[in-house]
Amino acid sequence: MSVHIDIAGLRPERVAVVPSPLAELGMALHAMSEPGHHPGLQAWATGVTARLDPHLADRMSEADFLWRTTFSDLFMPFAGVPGRTTLPGGTIAEDLDLLDKLSDEQFVEAALEFTCALSYGAPGPMLLGDPELRRRALELAAARGPRQVRFSQRLLTDPPRIRAWFRQFVEDCDESFYAETWARMGHQLAADARHKTELLRRRGMAEALAAVSPAAMVDAGGTRITVDKLGDGRTSTGDGGLLLVPTSMGWPHLSVLHRYGWQPVLHYPVGSPELASPPSVEQLALRMTALSHPVRMRICRHLARSAYTTSELARAHGMTAPEISRHLGVLKKAGLLTTRRRGRYVLHQLDVTVVARLGSDFLEGILR
Structure with a gap:
């Protein structure tokens, strides 16, 4: 499972890291609502929540x-601006101005x-013009x-009202915290963008x-990007561009905006405690399956x-050697064993370091 971005014909100047x-x-709002996903931000989230104005907290809920x-694409409106080459704004106000350029249909x-x-x-x-789709949405x-x-009823019946509500909500969040x-974090993201x-x-x-x-790679021909995720999707840069957007608060989430007709965006975490060379989703599945069998346990x-x-x-x-060999083969294919030879004997041992990582690897894999 993965998300593919067709970049055939993409000009280098159309790739931007911003x-x-x-x-x-x-991502900050997500960390506040799901602190378990971001243990390194729990102190920050607790502090902000404790000081939050009750009215703003209610609107957050x-x-x-x-x-x-x-993560709603409303937070990356630059990708939906016609032409598919628009860059993010340098401030909240500039990003909100880009949000105003989306049609009501895009917003809803x-x-x-x-x-x-x-x-x-x-x-x-089109949702706004299809009564059956509106009924199903509600x-x-x-x-x-x-x-x-x-919220959905108001959004479907009066999009301009909710657009104004959302803009005011973002401005109030900006002023509040x-x-x-x-x-504090903008400088780190700008430095990472310059490096990339x-x-x-x-x-x-x-x-x-x-x-x-490590979960994102380009094929040998330089025509397709594949992002290893627990899901499927396809998009193309076409005659538009490709955006790489760093996030400091987003680890372990590696998100790909692949909405039809929008500019593709790879939203990637930086400055995180990410483990080196995390396994692919396929390798993670192999490991979890290998360990789930009672005999192999x-x-x-x-x-x-x-x-x-x-x-x-x-x-x-109390088993035959061939039966044991088959189980060892499964564990070895999953990368859970180390082997060494001693004379004519081959010794197998569990790679405890890899197994110990499975908890965090599993969390990263499903949240990626």
């Missing part, structure tokens, strides 16, 4: 479906895309509680993407304590 204050605010479980669909299961990577019927919103139903936060831009210029797309994340109990030969394990578990 921070976005509004995109980072989206009203629209938290925009950032709690997924970006707000309801995930919670109301709208079409994302392919063209579909029906799905009902499953998420009365707050979202009310975010301006101070952005003043230099890599693009001197070393090319492949090395720049490798520096962005018992074998791992032995191998975690010491190195054993196949014959020793067969005797210990």
Whole structure:
């Protein structure tokens, strides 16, 4: 499973690495609503929440479906501006001005895309002009509680009102807590953007993407970017551009905006405690499957304590050597074993370091 970006014919000058204050605010709101995803930000989130104006906190709860479980493209409006070459603004105000350039249809669909299961990577019927789609959107919103139903109803019947509400909400967040936060982290993001831009210029797309994340890579022909994620999607730069947007508060989330008709965006984390060379989603699945079998779990109990030969394990578990070999093969293919030869004997041992990482690797894999 992965997201693919077709970059055939993409001109180098159409690739940009630029921070976005509004995109980072989206990640800040997410960290406040889901602190378990971001243990390194829990102190910050607790401090901000404790000082928050009750009215602003209430408005946060009203629209938290925009950032709690997924990240609404409303926080990256530059990608939806016609022409697909617009860069993020340098300030919250500039990003909000770009948001004003989106049509009502773009705004509404970006707000309801995930919670109301709208079409994302392919063209579909226009929500505001399709009564059946509107009915279905409200029906799905009902499953998420009365707050979202009310918000969705207002959004569908009076988009300009909600657009004004959202702009005021962002401005109030900026005044209340975010301006101070952005003043501290904006320099780090700008420095990372300069570094990645230099890599693009001197070393090319492949090395720049490798520096962005081990989960992002370009094919040998330089025509397609593949991002290893627990999901599928496709998009193309076409005659537009490609944006790489760094986030300081976003680890472990590596997001790809691949909305139909919008400029592709790779929203990647920087300055995080990310483990070196995290496994692919496929490798993670192999490891979880390998460890889920009760016999292999018992074998791992032995191998975690010491190195054993196949014959020793067969005797210990009352199984034949070929049966043990098959289980060891599964564990080895998943990268969970180390082997060494001692004379004519081959000793197997569990790689405890890899197994210990599975907890954080699993979390990173499903949140990527």
